[in-house]
Amino acid sequence: MTTICPRCGEEGSLCRYRRNKRVYLYVHHYQKGKLIQKCYIGPEEYYVHTEHILKLSLTNLNDLDFLEVAKDSINRYISKIEIEKIEKERKIKEAIAKLEDFKKFIDDCINELKIRVKI
Numbered sequence: 001m002t003t004i005c006p007r008c009g010e011e012g013s014l015c016r017y018r019r020n021k022r023v024y025l026y027v028h029h030y031q032k033g034k035l036i037q038k039c040y041i042g043p044e045e046y047y048v049h050t051e052h053i054l055k056l057s058l059t060n061l062n063d064l065d066f067l068e069v070a071k072d073s074i075n076r077y078i079s080k081i082e083i084e085k086i087e088k089e090r091k092i093k094e095a096i097a098k099l100e101d102f103k104k105f106i107d108d109c110i111n112e113l114k115i116r117v118k119i
């Protein structure tokens with residue numbers, strides 16, 4: 001299954017490994033069909049509690065593109081739902097409702113900015 005890696009933000013394949021009765025998740029990254037990196041995500045049952053590794057730690061605040069961080073966060077939010085096994089449909093519907101609210105928030109911000117410059 002192709003997903004956005006919650007650790008590095010790149011596209012990859014979600015893989016499950018069973019060890020000592022537990023299942024661990026990794027994202028495998030390929031380049032030209034060759035495995036180039038494995039990102040450890042964590043035990044499957046604790047995946048929803050995996051700490052977000054934000055781009056904030058990779059750059060300084062002056063160079064930070066806050067909209068890119070927001071887009072990245074939304075992609076990570078969606079990719080976490082994609083690997084849900086329990087009540088997936090309900091979680092997808094909940095995500096749609098939250099994203100619709102977020103869209104309204106963005107529309108309000110755009111309208112407020114347009115008023116300021118009288119577009």
Ligand SMILES: [Zn+2]
Nearest residue numbers: 005007008039
């Ligand atoms: Zn990765």
